[in-house]
Amino acid sequence: MNLMVCIDFILGVIMQVFNTQTEQTSLITATWDHAVNSKAKLQSALTGEYKMIEADVITGHLVDEVEGEKTERIPIMGHPPSITSDLSLKEFLDVLKNSNKILKLDFKSTEAFQLALPVIENAFKDLPPNRLPWLNADILPGPGPGDSPGVDADTFLKESSKSFPDSILSLGWTTKRNDNDKYSEHYINEMVDVLFKSKYMHPVTYAVRASFAVNSISELQYLLETSPVGSTLTVWCSDPKDIINYPNLVQLINTVGANRVYLDLPDEMYKIFFEMYTSSSAASNNVGLQSIFLASLFVLKNVFL
Numbered sequence: 001m002n003l004m005v006c007i008d009f010i011l012g013v014i015m016q017v018f019n020t021q022t023e024q025t026s027l028i029t030a031t032w033d034h035a036v037n038s039k040a041k042l043q044s045a046l047t048g049e050y051k052m053i054e055a056d057v058i059t060g061h062l063v064d065e066v067e068g069e070k071t072e073r074i075p076i077m078g079h080p081p082s083i084t085s086d087l088s089l090k091e092f093l094d095v096l097k098n099s100n101k102i103l104k105l106d107f108k109s110t111e112a113f114q115l116a117l118p119v120i121e122n123a124f125k126d127l128p129p130n131r132l133p134w135l136n137a138d139i140l141p142g143p144g145p146g147d148s149p150g151v152d153a154d155t156f157l158k159e160s161s162k163s164f165p166d167s168i169l170s171l172g173w174t175t176k177r178n179d180n181d182k183y184s185e186h187y188i189n190e191m192v193d194v195l196f197k198s199k200y201m202h203p204v205t206y207a208v209r210a211s212f213a214v215n216s217i218s219e220l221q222y223l224l225e226t227s228p229v230g231s232t233l234t235v236w237c238s239d240p241k242d243i244i245n246y247p248n249l250v251q252l253i254n255t256v257g258a259n260r261v262y263l264d265l266p267d268e269m270y271k272i273f274f275e276m277y278t279s280s281s282a283a284s285n286n287v288g289l290q291s292i293f294l295a296s297l298f299v300l301k302n303v304f305l
Contacts, residue, residue, distance in 0.1 A: 063084045
């Protein structure tokens with residue numbers, strides 16, 4: 001082995017380390033625009049820097065309908081308790097279906113989901129499967145404890161699998177703020193059971209509240225290990241009063257892998273996390289580079305001595 005071969009080998013190993021690190025952070029650096037439930041928000045989202053667009057689907061009426069001329073309820077963009085919007089699901093999808101944004105539709109009721117199915121199918125019928133939106137619903141009660149879910153689990157899984165087998169399902173638990181709770185074995189097993197009973201075998205992403213997820217590292221690791229290959233977590237927080245243990249959040253991501261976790265946190269929370277995460281990763285990389293350097297010296301010693 002000559003010197004140039006040795007140098008190429010060493011540089012190749014070092015580049016692989018850095019390339020792997022970049023790939024590992026690709027999911028946790030995804031950015032989200034939330035509650036894109038109006039025409040104004042939609043126009044802003046189209047030109048914004050966010051990669052992911054999340055919007056809520058309910059049933060109701062458009063605000064420009066005359067009171068005496070209201071038709072049957074249709075799927076519209078909005079969040080309970082609203083029942084009116086200036087943006088229908090059809091209008092929303094017609095604008096965004098050809099964009100490069102990733103869409104996530106959050107269904108607030110079984111009725112909204114079922115009425116939305118033909119609208120989604122019609123909007124994406126001539127587009128490739130990778131353009132289909134994520135379909136999100138809270139299908140089980142969770143920590144807090146959470147309320148009864150508005151979307152029936154069996155209906156959501158069965159109809160999604162039948163109509164949109166290529167869509168990513170985002171499955172969550174209803175929650176209430178409670179800084180000491182977690183995704184216990186009970187909640188995890190309920191989710192595993194409902195997927196097993198429905199024979200759903202496609203990858204999913206589990207939407208987990210950050211303040212609970214950081215207390216549930218082993219439970220969530222088990223959940224991913226028993227889920228279809230390619231499944232991920234989406235760690236979210238919508239309440240700035242939630243208390244998040246950031247060292248535990250870093251540990252969670254390091255445990256399950258940064259390539260298996262989406263982060264959906266308010267900007268300030270994300271900034272705190274990412275500074276801690278990158279500091280932790282830098283320390284780990286320094287140890288790794290030291291090992292590579294020593295191994296390289298050993299190779300050179302064997303070649304030239």
